[in-house]
Amino acid sequence: MKLIHTADWHLGQTFHEYDRKAEHLHFLTELKTLIRQLSVDVLLIVGDVFDSPNPSAESQQMFYKFLRDVTAENSALQIVIIAGNHDSAARLEAPNPLLEAMNITVRGVVKRTPQGDIDYSRLIVPLMENGKIAAWCLAVPYLRQGDCPEAETYSQGVGRMYERLYEQVSDKTKPIIALGHLQATGSEISENDRSERTIIGGLECISPDSFSPEIAYTALGHLHRAQRVSGRENVRYSGSPLPMSFAEKNNKQGVILLEINGKETKIEHLGMDPPVKLMSIPREPSPLADVFEAINQLPDGEINAKSPYLEIKVLVTEPDPSLRFHLEEALKNKSVRLARIIRILPKKVSDSNTITYEELQTINPMDMATDIFRRRFGGEEMPDAMKKLLQTVIHEVET
Ligand SMILES: [Mn+2]
Numbered sequence: 001m002k003l004i005h006t007a008d009w010h011l012g013q014t015f016h017e018y019d020r021k022a023e024h025l026h027f028l029t030e031l032k033t034l035i036r037q038l039s040v041d042v043l044l045i046v047g048d049v050f051d052s053p054n055p056s057a058e059s060q061q062m063f064y065k066f067l068r069d070v071t072a073e074n075s076a077l078q079i080v081i082i083a084g085n086h087d088s089a090a091r092l093e094a095p096n097p098l099l100e101a102m103n104i105t106v107r108g109v110v111k112r113t114p115q116g117d118i119d120y121s122r123l124i125v126p127l128m129e130n131g132k133i134a135a136w137c138l139a140v141p142y143l144r145q146g147d148c149p150e151a152e153t154y155s156q157g158v159g160r161m162y163e164r165l166y167e168q169v170s171d172k173t174k175p176i177i178a179l180g181h182l183q184a185t186g187s188e189i190s191e192n193d194r195s196e197r198t199i200i201g202g203l204e205c206i207s208p209d210s211f212s213p214e215i216a217y218t219a220l221g222h223l224h225r226a227q228r229v230s231g232r233e234n235v236r237y238s239g240s241p242l243p244m245s246f247a248e249k250n251n252k253q254g255v256i257l258l259e260i261n262g263k264e265t266k267i268e269h270l271g272m273d274p275p276v277k278l279m280s281i282p283r284e285p286s287p288l289a290d291v292f293e294a295i296n297q298l299p300d301g302e303i304n305a306k307s308p309y310l311e312i313k314v315l316v317t318e319p320d321p322s323l324r325f326h327l328e329e330a331l332k333n334k335s336v337r338l339a340r341i342i343r344i345l346p347k348k349v350s351d352s353n354t355i356t357y358e359e360l361q362t363i364n365p366m367d368m369a370t371d372i373f374r375r376r377f378g379g380e381e382m383p384d385a386m387k388k389l390l391q392t393v394i395h396e397v398e399t
Contacts, residue, residue: 110123
């Protein structure tokens with residue numbers, strides 16, 4: 001049985017105002033080719049299908065056209081999709097009556113039975129091969145606090161969710177594959193990346209022990225860098241197919257191919273080169289003269305849909321409202337698309353209270369709040385109860 005694990009497509013994302021439709025289409029075309037060439041049985045899409053809970057008509061159309069095309073081309077293909085924190089759980093599930101007829105299962109909402117218990121059975125999806133159940137999929141969407149079984153903390157609740165689901169699988173002779181959109185402890189996030197840093201202070205990290213060693217493979221989404229978790233070969237993030245921010249420019253994009261033969265599981269990361277590169281110049285933030293020099297070295301040519309996105313890091317000594325204009329002038333005839341300019345003040349100035357918007361974006365809100373608390377209350381630490389409450393609020397706001 002062959003499966004492809006992918007996640008974090010973020011369809012509809014604009015990259016610093018640039019539309020990414022062409023890049024997403026490129027990925028979807030490559031994915032379709034892979035599925036056909038490898039005769040894949042199951043496609044697992046592990047959350048953050050869309051970048052926004054209210055995706056544009058255009059990005060929804062792209063998604064549903066892909067689903068239609070890929071299932072038409074591969075009549076035996078089964079697809080399991082879960083919602084991520086960026087998706088609207090209910091909206092993603094809405095077309096289920098149509099999708100079910102196409103062998104596609106979407107799980108976004110954790111439903112309750114009339115007695116108020118979690119409806120576990122709905123989250124256990126049989127994976128078929130030649131008309132027979134070949135494996136079980138624990139299709140767990142991104143979980144909010146109230147979705148989990150009773151527990152002291154969010155992470156314990158999530159752990160319990162997977163335990164219960166595992167217990168509920170009656171036929172454990174078949175391989176079990178768990179899905180999850182979460183941050184696992186022992187994983188690395190991309191430096192300064194706010195889109196991933198939705199879980200604060202480490203308390204909300206999920207222990208990889210939540211996934212029983214008996215589970216053949218755990219397919220994770222949420223972190224955009226492909227990686228194993230805590231050195232466990234079979235607990236993995238596929239990573240996103242496109243870099244979502246400049247912090248991710250060195251990530252290796254792709255999907256994971258999983259081959260299950262009885263007890264044996266073969267796991268392989270299939271690299272896919274995104275059609276548009278991210279460039280950051282100069283290597284270190286530099287004075288304007290060096291920046292112009294670096295721009296000079298860029299290749300000449302026309303700008304098209306494949307031209308790299310460019311980040312420029314300038315050391316500035318004072319506000320310069322015409323900076324962007326001068327940089328844009330220098331970039332004329334260069335085959336790049338200017339995405340952002342980072343202005344960095346030299347150390348002695350930035351030591352004062354001035355910080356740039358970009359710097360502000362990199363500060364963890366929890367750190368900021370505890371710092372302010374300390375200053376206001378003569379060095380007192382914020383009480384744990386208040387920290388917990390704040391964490392819940394930040395979590396809700398950011399997800
Ligand atoms: Mn996510």
